[in-house]
Amino acid sequence: MIESEFSMFDQDVLRSFAGDKAFARGQAYFREGLVELLSIEPNRVVARVARTKDYAAIVLWQDSSFDGECTCPAFARDGFCKHMVAAVLAANAAIACGTADSVGVQTRIRTYLRGKDVDVLVAMITDAAERDPVLFRRLAIAAAAESAHGENLEVSLREAVEEACAARGFIDYARAGEWAAGVDAVLDAMTDLASGDHAALVVDLADYTITRIERAIENIDDSDGYCSDLFERAQQLHFEACQTARPDPVALAGKLYVRETRGAYGTFLGAAEQYADILGEQGLDEYRRLAREAWDKLPPSIGPVRGSSAHRYELSRLASILDFFAERDDDLHARIALRSKDLSSQWDYFRLAEFCLEQGLADEALRHAEEGLWLFEDERPDERLVNLAVDLLLKKGRSADAQDQLWRAFRKAPNLDLYRRMRSLGGEEATRQILDHLRDGLANASANRWYSPADLLVRIMIEEGMFEAARTIVRGHGASRGVKEALALVSEGTHPQQALAVYAERVEELVSAGNKHAYQQAATMIGRMSTLQSSAEHGEYVIAVRQRHGRKRNFMKLLA
Numbered sequence: 164m165i166e167s168e169f170s171m172f173d174q175d176v177l178r179s180f181a182g183d184k185a186f187a188r189g190q191a192y193f194r195e196g197l198v199e200l201l202s203i204e205p206n207r208v209v210a211r212v213a214r215t216k217d218y219a220a221i222v223l224w225q226d227s228s229f230d231g232e233c234t235c236p237a238f239a240r241d242g243f244c245k246h247m248v249a250a251v252l253a254a255n256a257a258i259a260c261g262t263a264d265s266v267g268v269q270t271r272i273r274t275y276l277r278g279k280d281v282d283v284l285v286a287m288i289t290d291a292a293e294r295d296p297v298l299f300r301r302l303a304i305a306a307a308a309e310s311a312h313g314e315n316l317e318v319s320l321r322e323a324v325e326e327a328c329a330a331r332g333f334i335d336y337a338r339a340g341e342w343a344a345g346v347d348a349v350l351d352a353m354t355d356l357a358s359g360d361h362a363a364l365v366v367d368l369a370d371y372t373i374t375r376i377e378r379a380i381e382n383i384d385d386s387d388g389y390c391s392d393l394f395e396r397a398q399q400l401h402f403e404a405c406q407t408a409r410p411d412p413v414a415l416a417g418k419l420y421v422r423e424t425r426g427a428y429g430t431f432l433g434a435a436e437q438y439a440d441i442l443g444e445q446g447l448d449e450y451r452r453l454a455r456e457a458w459d460k461l462p463p464s465i466g467p468v469r470g471s472s473a474h475r476y477e478l479s480r481l482a483s484i485l486d487f488f489a490e491r492d493d494d495l496h497a498r499i500a501l502r503s504k505d506l507s508s509q510w511d512y513f514r515l516a517e518f519c520l521e522q523g524l525a526d527e528a529l530r531h532a533e534e535g536l537w538l539f540e541d542e543r544p545d546e547r548l549v550n551l552a553v554d555l556l557l558k559k560g561r562s563a564d565a566q567d568q569l570w571r572a573f574r575k576a577p578n579l580d581l582y583r584r585m586r587s588l589g590g591e592e593a594t595r596q597i598l599d600h601l602r603d604g605l606a607n608a609s610a611n612r613w614y615s616p617a618d619l620l621v622r623i624m625i626e627e628g629m630f631e632a633a634r635t636i637v638r639g640h641g642a643s644r645g646v647k648e649a650l651a652l653v654s655e656g657t658h659p660q661q662a663l664a665v666y667a668e669r670v671e672e673l674v675s676a677g678n679k680h681a682y683q684q685a686a687t688m689i690g691r692m693s694t695l696q697s698s699a700e701h702g703e704y705v706i707a708v709r710q711r712h713g714r715k716r717n718f719m720k721l722l723a
Contacts, residue, residue, distance in 0.1 A: 170205070171258055172224050172251045180229045181248050185237070189248025198253035210250035220246040222254075239387065298348075316361065320368050323349050328375035330382040343389035346376065350396055357400055362407035369401035370418070373430055380428075394430045405441050412446030420453045424480050436487050447488075454484040464507040466538045478505040495522055509535050509545035516551055529555040536568065544572040546580065553584070562588065577601065582623055594627060605640055618646045630654055634661070644669065659695040666692050667704070674712050686721035 178186045192198065192212055202209040206224045211217055222231040229243070229251075237244040276284060292299040303323060327345040334342050349372065357365045373394060380390045405415065419438060422431040435442070435450045442450065458481045464474065482501045489497040499522075502515045512535025519528035532552035536544065549572045556565040566588050573581045577600075585593045601620040617640040624633035633650055636642075642650070648669060651662035666688050673685035689708070693701045705722060712718055 171255050172208075172222075172229075173227070174252075174255070176227060177229060177248060177251055181243050181245070185241075185243065185245045186248050189245035190252060192245060192249035193252040193256075198249045200250075200253055200257060203254050203257055208250050208254040210246075210253060212246040212249050218246045220244075220250040222247050222251050224251075317364055317368075320349075320353070320364070321371065323352070324368060324372050324375055328372065328379050330379040332382070334379075334383045336384040336386055339383055339385060339387065339389055342379075342383065343393060346372070346393050347396075350393070350400060353400055353404075357404040358407050362404045363410065365404035366401060366408050366410060369397050369404060370422075372397045373401075373422075377426075377428065391428075394428055398430050402437060402441075405438065409441065412442045413449045416442055416446040416449040417453065420450055420484075423484065424454075424457070424477070432483070433487075435484055450484070451488050454481050454488075457481055458485060458504075461504075463503075464505045466507065467542065468507075475505060475507065499527075506535070506538075509539050509542070509548045511535075512538075513545060513548040513551060516548070516555075520551075520555070525555060525558065529559065536571075540571070543576050546572065546576075549581075550584070557588075566593070573597070574600070577619055579619065579622060579626075582619075583626075594623075597623065605636075615641050615643045615646065617642050621646050621650060625649060625653055630657070634658070644672075655695055663692055663695055670708070674708075674715065674718055677715070679717060682715070682718040682721055685718065689722070 181189065192214070197213050199211045199213065200208065201211060208222050210220050212220055218233055218235040220231065220233040220235075222229060229247075231247055232238060233244050233246045235244050235246055238247070279287075288302070292302050303319070327349045330342070350369075353365050353368055353372075356362070376390055376393055376397070383390065385391075415438070419431060419434040419442075423434045426432075435447065439447060457477075461474065461478055461481070464478065482504065486498055486501050489495075489501065499515070499519065502511075502518055506512055506515065512531055516528040516532040516535070519525075519531060529552065532548055532555060535548055536552055539545075549568060552568055553565045556562075556568065566585065569581060569585045569588070573585060577597075582594075582597055585597060589596075598620065601623070605616055605620070617636050621633045621636055621642050624630070624636065630650070630653060634654070637647065637650060647665045651665040655662045670685045670688050670692075673681040673688070689705065692704065696704070709719065709722065
């Protein structure tokens with residue numbers, strides 16, 4: 164590799180990817196000499212960055228964009244990290260010095276290995292494989308594929324799958340990555356076989372691997388989503404192997420149908436569409452027949468009396484499959500009928516009405532929306548369905564009916580959004596009726612820790628500019644902390660003392676919480692209070708706060 168092959172990584176783009184904070188810390192790591200370059204290639208750098216713990220970083224640069232990975236927690240959280248920045252800066256320094264073609268441990272290792280005899284290399288690799296189960300498994304599979312044929316190869320590969328996927332006891336979070344790497348190694352080996360003479364075998368083994376992962380997942384702490392990635396990779400491998408092997412379309416349709424309808428993890432969702440070219444018309448006809456046969460056996464589910472969750476799940480899966488075929492046939496009537504079989508929630512009615520609207524069937528959409536609201540009138544209204552019905556009614560010129568729907572929803576579940584919509588349609592008269600309704604409800608309502616029955620009334624009064632009336636309600640019925648603060652904010656100019664009292668109460672709550680974020684909020688609020696009182700008054704208040712909370716040193720620092 165010659166020096167001219169290398170070009171500098173763009174630091175401005177790097178900064179935009181990492182963010183200023185991560186870039187600055189990565190720059191510090193580089194300047195402190197904490198980066199050990201393992202390999203530099205055109206558009207790729209591998210490095211180990213050491214501080215209290217070693218992290219391995221790989222960075223790729225292509226088409227004015229960075230990619231890569233790091234073993235640190237920050238990369239898992241943010242997708243880029245300071246270690247990757249440090250690696251790039253170290254690589255740029257090596258490129259600038261003209262040493263990129265020789266720098267790095269991996270480069271030196273490659274040079275060293277090229278000078279060794281084949282037998283020495285074999286001994287070194289087998290010795291490493293004895294200590295690395297992932298490497299051992301990959302080499303064993305590759306060797307089996309090279310030397311074994313027919314049943315022997317299948318047996319070897321199945322054993323490798325079983326060994327890799329086995330969860331002997333519970334696999335905790337710390338060991339989940341190692342387990343996933345072992346399964347990945349098996350999938351790597353299968354990938355090497357998927358496009359050749361062994362493609363048919365890979366079809367069966369990929370399917371078998373998915374089954375084994377499904378069995379293992381209950382015994383794995385998969386917080387990082389390793390199993391989801393493995394499912395996706397194994398399914399894609401299955402698809403690619405099918406493209407080469409071209410299995411019997413009817414048999415494939417049956418297997419895919421079972422996977423899609425009975426799989427617990429959605430690995431083969433949309434299989435009919437994805438495998439359509441492989442299945443051909445014969446396989447697709449079989450897929451459709453299986454789905455239709457099962458669909459016709461299921462009773463419809465309409466209204467609040469819902470079927471079991473399993474029944475709804477099966478309806479949903481089958482509807483998705485049959486909708487693919489109906490859309491393929493351009494059969495709109497069938498697509499609507501599919502969505503009409505399970506209408507056991509307001510959400511189902513919303514989806515049906517929205518679909519009809521998307522197809523240009525506004526009248527049918529309105530009919531379904533109104534029917535859903537009527538059937539579920541005893542339940543808390545779904546605002547998506549309410550708003551869709553209101554929109555459609557307004558387009559039909561039925562303003563009075565639209566307002567009636569809003570009123571029904573507001574009486575059951577009043578909130579600011581419904582108030583705003585009602586006011587936009589009914590003006591001041593609607594506002595008056597809303598305020599009367601909420602006042603009437605205060606007598607029998609009860610408060611809890613997070614909510615006061617007067618909250619919505621006060622918030623509406625604030626939006627209407629009725630600040631004195633809002634203060635009267637708060638004095639008589641109380642309000643939650645957030646509502647009191649909202650009222651204090653708009654009352655600072657006219658009633659500063661009342662605002663100060665609310666803010667002071669909040670400061671005490673925040674300081675008592677005893678954490679850094681709460682302290683910062685309290686300090687910010689104290690700063691706001693300084694604008695509402697004289698310097699002397701504010702000074703006395705701060706002195707009193709210091710006397711009460713002097714032992715909380717972190718908070719005291721913020722008041723300095």
